[in-house]
Amino acid sequence: MQERDAQRVGTLSGGERQMLCTGRARMGNPSLLLVDEPTEGLAPAIVTQAEGILSVAHHDGTAILLVDQATDLALSRASRFDVMSKGRVVFAGSAVDLMTDDQVRKRYPQL
Numbered sequence: 001m002q003e004r005d006a007q008r009v010g011t012l013s014g015g016e017r018q019m020l021c022t023g024r025a026r027m028g029n030p031s032l033l034l035v036d037e038p039t040e041g042l043a044p045a046i047v048t049q050a051e052g053i054l055s056v057a058h059h060d061g062t063a064i065l066l067v068d069q070a071t072d073l074a075l076s077r078a079s080r081f082d083v084m085s086k087g088r089v090v091f092a093g094s095a096v097d098l099m100t101d102d103q104v105r106k107r108y109p110q111l
Contacts, residue, residue, distance in 0.1 A: 015042040022053055032063045039070060071111055075099075083108065 012020065018038065025033055038054065039047045051073055058064055058077060066074055074081065081098045083091040091104045098104060098111065105111060 015046045018042060026057060030062060033057055034065045036067045
């Protein structure tokens with residue numbers, strides 16, 4: 001996108017900044033990508049793009065530590081879950097374990 005070459009980061013929208021941060025992090029070919037609320041405040045079309053970027057990173061062998069309150073992205077892709085409440089881990093296990101744990105499902109019905 002040549003028209004954006006001279007654009008300053010401060011003039012980008014929140015979603016554009018989020019995408020820029022993710023892209024910059026991927027440029028270093030990391031073995032681990034730490035991602036905090038990657039879809040927060042993004043338009044649905046941009047959420048899809050962000051999910052795609054994370055999927056490609058995972059497919060390429062990058063481990064991803066994802067911290068997010070929205071569970072859709074994590075539930076569709078993660079192999080391990082740690083659920084925290086008030087700074088404490090209240091569940092740790094696989095996706096199957098998470099989805100079949102009655103206490104977790106009762107406490108967090110959005111899962």
